[in-house]
Amino acid sequence: MSTFNIVELTPDNEQQFVEVLSELREGLILEEFRDIVARARENRENYQFVGAETDGEIVAVTGYRVEHNLKNGGMLFFVEDLVTRSDFRSKGAGKFLLSYVEDEAKRFGSRTIELNSGTWRKDAHRFYLRERYTIDEFRFRKVL
Numbered sequence: 001m002s003t004f005n006i007v008e009l010t011p012d013n014e015q016q017f018v019e020v021l022s023e024l025r026e027g028l029i030l031e032e033f034r035d036i037v038a039r040a041r042e043n044r045e046n047y048q049f050v051g052a053e054t055d056g057e058i059v060a061v062t063g064y065r066v067e068h069n070l071k072n073g074g075m076l077f078f079v080e081d082l083v084t085r086s087d088f089r090s091k092g093a094g095k096f097l098l099s100y101v102e103d104e105a106k107r108f109g110s111r112t113i114e115l116n117s118g119t120w121r122k123d124a125h126r127f128y129l130r131e132r133y134t135i136d137e138f139r140f141r142k143v144l
Contacts, residue, residue: 004054004059005052005053007051009037013058017058020059020085021061040065048065052084054093060085060093060097063079072110076112077114078114082094082098
């Protein structure tokens, strides 16, 4: 099993983050990523990206944010994306990042963590259920 380290998003590693995220967000390019992250950081509380690095390579990435709302007792810790490079799946990188995010949520005083996962991502669902996440509501979308 590989040993992982947390790396924060920096201008020097943005391209590696985008390459990993592209496995979930098909067609994502560096300029679009930079623009979205900049706008999200302007409009959301503590929007962060971190990666799991091993042997100088970023092999998994997650984005997360803190949000205040009534539903979760005043604070929600929300995982925006959790992506592991396909050649590193089932090697502990996703679990490592999820553990890091859980520690961050506790540090912020959040009682819950939430994330969304596409209905077609069955492997991801098995992973989240194995990590003791529950499916507790539906999310509805309307394309305008």
